[in-house]
Amino acid sequence: MTRIIGPDDMEAISLGGAFLGTGGGGDPYIGKLMARAMMTDHGPVKVVAAADVPDDALCVPVCMMGAPTVMVEKLPNGDEALAALRALEAYLGRKADFLICIEAGGLNSTIPFAVAAATGLPLIDGDGMGRAFPELQMVSLTLHDISATPMVIADDKGNTGVLNAVSNQWTERLARAATVEMGGAALVALYPMSGRQMKQGLLHGTLSLIHDIGKTILTERAANRHPAAALIKMRGGFDLCTARVLDIERKTTGGFARGRARLRGMDEDSGRAFILSFQNEFLCLEDDEGQPLALTPDLICALDADGGLPVTTENLRFGLAIRLIGLPADPQWRSDGGLALAGPAYFGYPHPFQPLEDLVRARRPKDKPRNMEVTK
Amino acid sequence: MTRIIGPDDMEAISLGGAFLGTGGGGDPYIGKLMARAMMTDHGPVKVVAAADVPDDALCVPVCMMGAPTVMVEKLPNGDEALAALRALEAYLGRKADFLICIEAGGLNSTIPFAVAAATGLPLIDGDGMGRAFPELQMVSLTLHDISATPMVIADDKGNTGVLNAVSNQWTERLARAATVEMGGAALVALYPMSGRQMKQGLLHGTLSLIHDIGKTILTERAANRHPAAALIKMRGGFDLCTARVLDIERKTTGGFARGRARLRGMDEDSGRAFILSFQNEFLCLEDDEGQPLALTPDLICALDADGGLPVTTENLRFGLAIRLIGLPADPQWRSDGGLALAGPAYFGYPHPFQPLEDLVRARRPKDKPRNMEVTK
Structure with a gap:
């Protein structure tokens, strides 16, 4: 092929x-x-x-x-x-x-x-x-x-x-x-x-996957649809939140862009708040009580809430509305060896790793994310 | 040879x-x-x-x-x-x-x-x-x-x-x-x-020079003489001061040992004070009024004032009595190219380079160092 x-x-x-x-x-x-x-x-x-x-x-x-x-x-x-x-x-x-x-x-x-x-x-x-x-x-x-x-x-x-x-x-x-x-x-x-x-x-x-994801983003945008739903369906993912960047701390030190953003929920997440932490990549999403919603090595992917284009850490800025999608990491990353290399503890986050699916299931009803099974 | x-x-x-x-x-x-x-x-x-x-x-x-x-x-x-x-x-x-x-x-x-x-x-x-x-x-x-x-x-x-x-x-x-x-x-x-x-x-x-200098140090010490006079004579150098370390600031940062020592004059230098600055090597000797007495790339060599052994920057410590000897650098170091590479300005010292001989000649009479021509 x-x-x-x-x-x-x-x-x-x-x-x-x-x-x-x-x-x-x-x-x-x-x-x-x-x-x-x-x-x-x-x-x-x-x-x-x-x-x-x-x-x-x-x-x-x-x-x-x-x-x-x-x-x-x-x-x-x-x-x-x-x-x-x-x-x-x-x-x-x-x-x-x-x-x-x-x-x-x-x-x-x-x-x-x-x-x-x-x-x-x-x-x-x-x-x-x-x-x-x-x-x-x-x-x-x-x-x-x-x-x-x-x-x-x-x-x-x-x-x-x-x-x-x-x-x-x-x-x-x-x-x-x-x-x-x-x-x-x-x-x-x-x-x-x-x-x-x-x-x-x-x-x-x-690379095929990247290509297919990109084509999906382009197709959905061309049809005036936000690509989140199609991507979640395609990858078995979860809608984590839609929120606006309230505040962002960012330092470029030691060859990395490190920092965290405070987010205020919008739309169905209105009234909630989130903390999104990163070191070049988005690595940890917590709610305002410090409870983890998604943890490395699982993927926290950000899309512009309006246009649907991917948002990189360096483009995160005050006032931007983003939609965060969680995807389960490759099973290798969830092994002991994978977690030792790139789990939450390696980066200094206080949460033991829990798979995205479990974190989503454990969310309080009012916090229930709009994953595909729920919205269908 | x-x-x-x-x-x-x-x-x-x-x-x-x-x-x-x-x-x-x-x-x-x-x-x-x-x-x-x-x-x-x-x-x-x-x-x-x-x-x-x-x-x-x-x-x-x-x-x-x-x-x-x-x-x-x-x-x-x-x-x-x-x-x-x-x-x-x-x-x-x-x-x-x-x-x-x-x-x-x-x-x-x-x-x-x-x-x-x-x-x-x-x-x-x-x-x-x-x-x-x-x-x-x-x-x-x-x-x-x-x-x-x-x-x-x-x-x-x-x-x-x-x-x-x-x-x-x-x-x-x-x-x-x-x-x-x-x-x-x-x-x-x-x-x-x-x-x-x-x-x-x-x-x-x-290497021959290093060997000969080392033999001179050993010979003089064996004869219970401080080697400073013999080394000054051998290399056309100058006795800069004899002083005790009063205070030393030292930081090991960026892969260097940087710092400066305050010295209090002893013996003939009694009543005077000096500042000796270093970055791995001794690079600048000033009197207590900030006047330079010896400047890189000329050599500022330190001997233990008692035993006559060389003193390295990392062995400089409170209370140690040292005798500093100045030697003119190789003429290449005093060229424009040499000074650009390793002159006082490169290291951030505020003094334009002046040859050791000139600095010695310019010292006030009470500050006149005990170089060999004077003491003979």
Whole structure:
């Protein structure tokens, strides 16, 4: 099952990526422009099923690392990502055969398309998260003992570094320090892996899913419908709340955009209040009594309550009305290993992980969310 | 002119290095032990004149990077330096032919002896500073357009990084960030250069000088004489002051030990006060009216006022009596390029550079230092 993705598909890809990116992974508008420009010059990109990749192929994820708040002002020009890939190939003494998206996101699921177009390499239909996460060890590859290194990090000035670290956590620490010094955002090529490792470690089908989600958003908008209902139905999700941003605390420190927003409920959620916390991605939604409504690693996806477009953390602002949708994470993330990597405790939230479905079921009747079973 | 340096020479080398290290470059006691242990296992080290090195030889400096305050508690075990060298060789696809000391210092002029003993490689009689400086671009090699990269950085845990940077200043920024993340100290192999580049860019004869200074310290101490007078005579230096540490501010931040000490004059300097500022190295000596008495890049070398042993910044402590000696820097450091790299303005001191000789000549009669011409 090979999909051919051309410039006209990039709007859907960037929107679908931004939706699954749970606020992180960068701005879909920038991502779309980058990939489109590269495809217009070099032609479309082939997306191949993981199963069709030979076991001995060299598969390399390329992505941006850093705070999305920085990426808005410090755009990658596309050459850094290619420089990172080329430097990794030089270090390994071998050319890459396939490229990979490490995560969903407006930028991080479009940059690999730009690099794929520039190099003529196919992209694999999968990713390392099924969503976006802020730290580089937070990928299914870590759960399958695949090393993040050798890893290359490259900046806009022409600096590059090759890391070899003793663990993926150490890779994160060292690469994050370099990212901060490089100006808060950098391009990386990492987790070089064989086709065999890829088939075991990657979450399959993510690019098709991103594409389909993006097309759904576009179709619903074209029909003047808010896409929330269709997306919830498509992904077995839950409508968490519709609310307006009252107040937002945001700091770009240590290479991350961290903060929390206070939200005031609207429409059916009128009279209620929420706290939405993030570190690049939306990670924890609580009600005004501190009770969790959705917790990482489950997905908290934000859409503009009016227009229905995905909202990223860096675009969250006072007065914006958003509609939050919860999606269950891939089962790997709910395992002990997955929760140790990216559960609430890792980020310092005081709640033990509870699956979204349970949290929704436990909500007081007046708080009952409008999930599809209820509204139908 | 080849010198053979064995375990019994390391006491002199470490003391001479610590003296020229102007407070930086690490503790001579630790340095001595490391190199001795390695020489006892592997035999002595050959130190060759720069002129005897073939133009096409690969010459590589190895050293420790970080805050000396950290190095006191987080000792290198010797393997990290060798790991850094081996990783650089692997990256370059070529074995090193000669090793280099990048700077004078208790540790940084002994670590290369340890690595030379372990590898059987000869050391070149020279260094990149003729003293110690806190930042890695502050070497004569930068003045001769020799790149610090490819550079390898290695830590005690087994992490390594290879950097390629667009300037030696960028190398410093990125390697410093990695050093901080690695725990405040790391081992590096950098400035890989040809024999031809080395002959142009290196300051020649530094290891012989360090050895001779160390022997002078030992000889004078053995004769129950304070070594200051002999060292001043040997190097054309000046006695700056003898004083007791009254107060010391010290912060280990950003990978450096920064601070300043207030000193109260003793003996002939009784009734006077001084401020001694440092960033790993002693960089600025002022009197109590803020007038400069010695300024970087000229050398401010500290000896214990009683025992005559070199005092490093991390060993500076309340109540310690020290004798400060000023030595003129190598003429390259006093050039416009040298002052831009390591002059007072770079470090934020408010004084324009003035040569030590001029500052000494300008001192008020009651402040006249006891330089050799005066006391003879």
